[in-house]
Amino acid sequence: MNKRNYKKELDDYMASLKAEGKTPSLLLHSCCAPCSSHCIEYLSECFNITVFYFNPNIYPEEEYRMRAKEQKSFIERFPAKNEVSFIEGEYDTKAFYDMAKGLEDVKEGGERCFKCYELRLRETAELAKKLNFDLFTTTLSISPLKNAEKLNEIGGKLAEEYGVGYLFSDFKKGEGYKRSTEISREYGMYRQDYCGCVYSYNERKKIKGEG
Numbered sequence: 001m002n003k004r005n006y007k008k009e010l011d012d013y014m015a016s017l018k019a020e021g022k023t024p025s026l027l028l029h030s031c032c033a034p035c036s037s038h039c040i041e042y043l044s045e046c047f048n049i050t051v052f053y054f055n056p057n058i059y060p061e062e063e064y065r066m067r068a069k070e071q072k073s074f075i076e077r078f079p080a081k082n083e084v085s086f087i088e089g090e091y092d093t094k095a096f097y098d099m100a101k102g103l104e105d106v107k108e109g110g111e112r113c114f115k116c117y118e119l120r121l122r123e124t125a126e127l128a129k130k131l132n133f134d135l136f137t138t139t140l141s142i143s144p145l146k147n148a149e150k151l152n153e154i155g156g157k158l159a160e161e162y163g164v165g166y167l168f169s170d171f172k173k174g175e176g177y178k179r180s181t182e183i184s185r186e187y188g189m190y191r192q193d194y195c196g197c198v199y200s201y202n203e204r205k206k207i208k209g210e211g
């Protein structure tokens with residue numbers, strides 16, 4: 001079976017919105033400012049965006065706070081084409097550790113990560129429903145280490161469950177990831193070198209010979 005071309009689907013959808021002069025509301029889950037940079041630049045052409053920073057996976061707490069601060073600062077400084085606002089979710093680390101139970105030693109990119117995607121996307125879908133957003137999605141697919149197929153599978157499932165549209169995407173495509181690194185440099189952003197949780201933190205330390 002041919003794989004869907006999420007990038008082309010989104011480009012076509014955005015072209016149709018432009019032609020019709022429509023600007024739907026979008027709840028955009030974001031893991032950090034660098035990953036959100038290209039997504040906001042690209043999506044704000046056609047959507048009114050609310051960035052939802054919901055990341056109970058992030059360890060340690062100072063890192064969580066630093067990423068949140070950087071996210072807010074980027075939104076304030078970036079000249080987006082439409083409205084971009086910010087909502088911070090609850091830093092409910094228990095929800096993350098409960099989810100990760102038994103999967104602590106799974107390598108990055110495996111089952112624990114799929115559940116971590118779902119934890120964050122589910123909260124986003126719930127909020128999108130509650131606040132009457134037209135659509136929801138996540139910045140996560142910008143990373144070459146994230147599985148866009150899996151993210152879209154989870155997003156599509158939650159869209160049906162909650163009755164809110166999901167914006168299928170693969171933001172790394174079309175040089176999206178490269179563009180995110182350029183914007184991050186331009187804005188002097190803090191860029192972490194591990195995904196977020198304590199397990200990815202320890203994996204990174206081992207690779208660097210510090211663990």
Ligand code: SF4
Nearest residue numbers: 113116195196197200
């Ligand atoms: S490595 Fe990243 S995606 Fe995987 S569980 Fe940890 S924080 Fe979540």
